[in-house]
Amino acid sequence: MTLMSPADGSSPGPPPPQEAEARSGSAPPDGAERSRALWVWPALATVAFSLIGVNGTQLGTDELVTWDVSRRGARQILDLVHHVDAVHGTYYLLMHGWTAVFGDSHTALRMPTVLAAGATAALVTLIGRRLFGRRAALCAGLLFALIPATSRFAQEARSYALVMMLATLATLLLLRALDTPRRRRPWAAYGLCLAILGLVHLIALTVVLGHAVAVVLRTRHERRGLGHFVLAVLAAGACVLPVVVFGRSQASRQLFWLPEPGAWGLVEIWPQLFASGLCTGVVVALAALAWRERGGHLPVLLCGAVAVLPPLVLWLASHGEVSYFRYQYALFTVPAWAVLAGAGLAAATRSRSAPAVVLSVVALLVLPDQRSVRRPFEHDVPHAADYAGAARTIEKYYRSGDAVVYVRGAPWMLDQGVRYYLRPDVHPREVFLAATAAQNDDLFPVYCPRPARCLAGESRIWVVVPGNNLDVLSAVPPPQAQALRAAKYTVYGTESLSGLTVGLLVRRP
Known part of the structure; x- marks a missing residue:
């Protein structure tokens, strides 16, 4: 190997023991094959x-x-x-x-x-x-x-x-x-x-x-x-x-x-x-x-x-x-x-x-x-968000026609995390989504500028928020929370998991 020799041409000294052993001829005939x-x-x-x-x-x-x-x-x-x-x-x-x-x-x-x-x-x-x-x-x-x-x-x-x-x-x-x-x-x-x-x-x-x-x-x-x-x-x-x-x-x-x-x-x-x-x-x-x-x-x-x-x-x-x-x-x-x-x-x-x-x-x-x-x-340190646990909670109580609100912001990826772990047959509509991240040519989606207009009268809406906050509506961005309250949605139940909370909103008659 060229690099093993000093550039000034001086003697490199005796070979290391392992190289001397390889050169000594004591190696088995198939030694070269095993070495390769x-x-x-x-x-x-x-x-x-x-x-x-x-x-x-x-x-x-x-x-x-x-x-x-x-x-x-x-x-x-x-x-x-x-x-x-x-x-x-x-x-x-x-x-x-x-x-x-x-x-x-x-x-x-x-x-x-x-x-x-x-x-x-x-x-x-x-x-x-x-x-x-x-x-x-x-x-x-x-x-x-x-x-x-x-x-x-x-x-x-x-x-x-x-x-x-x-x-x-x-x-x-x-x-x-x-x-x-x-x-x-x-x-x-x-x-x-x-x-x-x-x-x-x-x-x-x-x-x-x-x-x-x-x-x-x-x-x-x-x-x-x-x-x-x-x-x-x-x-x-x-x-x-x-x-x-x-x-x-x-x-x-x-x-x-x-x-x-x-x-x-x-x-x-x-x-x-x-x-x-x-x-x-x-x-x-x-x-x-x-x-x-x-x-x-x-x-x-x-x-x-x-x-x-x-x-x-x-x-x-x-x-x-x-x-x-x-x-x-x-x-x-x-x-x-x-x-x-x-x-x-x-x-x-x-x-x-x-x-x-x-x-x-x-x-x-x-x-x-x-x-x-x-x-x-x-x-996912330091957030330790249990996306799989959130997906299991939604799947357990999911009904056809349910919607969902993900509270997202850098570096949180609650929407993508829960969506990855949800079964293919569980696909709640994301209420306030105006354009997906892919449609936006970005890593983040675009949300409705006027949240009230994006509600479609769903009777049940899931809410996934970061942290352990039993009052999930207080963790939702104010314009969206205001629209949900105005439409008479109230918290029916919550479940706290590692790094996040899942809540279910039900619309009062």
């Missing part, structure tokens, strides 16, 4: 862990947006991204095609990210083998599978696991391009991967900062490859330029709620990235062992730069008009941490069985965090 298939086991482990409890967590707000937008036509999605969410447009189009084939059940919506997490584990293993050897690669891939954040975002119908996969693939393609810096095809593949990465999630292109460190260090004595790297990055930038333009104009609307991060944010983000403070400590400690063993080597510098630089740049960029400092946006750095931690584990353990023991201990230590990321309302 090494990625299969971490990939299968990651998919298996990600499928545990995949249906146990209710859809969160962002996932409901995915479901809602993916049901629209391709033209409607393009119209939407002209107004809002341009940075997720590519993902919505992908999910539109996916749900058209596989449906929109919990498993169907989340399966693309489950598969993406498995592919990322395979890529982590391949990168680890290329940089640190077979033993470190297997440790890295299995560590990645055990990180709670891997399962957490594998089970979320959003783009983060796909972004993680694409960013890791870009790193592997860069390594292959640097092996043959004069060939154009590997650089073209790298540039294409960067373009797709930027189209799926623009902020993930900060991975290029880590890549640039490796390229500059690798080419400081010989310029082969530097020009191709610059051209690949510029070509990718040109491809994502429309997303940059639209995304910048929409950023203040989409990210208005993110506060400007303080210095403490640089400390808090790491346990958030791994979805476990304990796992963070283990991974960072193992990565430090890799640094101690190979601190001056380019593989460690590359992985370290990819792991650390993007969150730092996001923190710096968030001290302006708009804050981008959200740990999900830096999730693509977790694979680099896993590669470093795998190298550290392989370097610190000499016997064959020691890594298995350490990995087993890690699995036991993070078990409470693994359970935590699978809690019923984990994807």
Whole structure:
């Protein structure tokens, strides 16, 4: 591997124990075949862990947006991204095609990210083998599978696991391009991967900062490859330029709620990235062992730069008009941490069985965090709205001709949440709806400017409001509540659930 040699041509020193073993000739004849298939086991482990409890967590707000937008036509999605969410447009189009084939059940919506997490584990293993050897690669891939954040975002119908996969693939393609810096095809593949990465999630292109460190260090004595790297990055930038333009104009609307991060944010983000403070400590400690063993080597510098630089740049960029400092946006750095931690584990353990023991201990230590990321309302923190419970309440007492009022406002998605869980044969008319979100080319619908004119004399109207408020009419927007009271609707009964309340209004004769 070219990157394993110092750029000044000095001796790289003795090979690591695992590489010496591979070169010694003591490996079995089929060792090369087994080495090439090494990625299969971490990939299968990651998919298996990600499928545990995949249906146990209710859809969160962002996932409901995915479901809602993916049901629209391709033209409607393009119209939407002209107004809002341009940075997720590519993902919505992908999910539109996916749900058209596989449906929109919990498993169907989340399966693309489950598969993406498995592919990322395979890529982590391949990168680890290329940089640190077979033993470190297997440790890295299995560590990645055990990180709670891997399962957490594998089970979320959003783009983060796909972004993680694409960013890791870009790193592997860069390594292959640097092996043959004069060939154009590997650089073209790298540039294409960067373009797709930027189209799926623009902020993930900060991975290029880590890549640039490796390229500059690798080419400081010989310029082969530097020009191709610059051209690949510029070509990718040109491809994502429309997303940059639209995304910048929409950023203040989409990210208005993110506060400007303080210095403490640089400390808090790491346990958030791994979805476990304990796992963070283990991974960072193992990565430090890799640094101690190979601190001056380019593989460690590359992985370290990819792991650390993007969150730092996001923190710096968030001290302006708009804050981008959200740990999900830096999730693509977790694979680099896993590669470093795998190298550290392989370097610190000499016997064959020691890594298995350490990995087993890690699995036991993070078990409470693994359970935590699978809690019923984990994807809707801090609201913890029980959309499925609300749907069951309405279904239990539903009568043909019933109507409904959803009290909605960012970041609440009560209408989409309850509608997702309602049976197909239960479809109450939404009373005050003038235009759906799809008709409005937006994420939010349009409501009647004069609510009284939208009432159609229904005898029963369901009301779903956020929070636990038994007086559901007091939680309805005043113009709508006034129209309901004027039409002689009174509260017949209510049911409080986690994060929301369902009430039934009945019209007095």
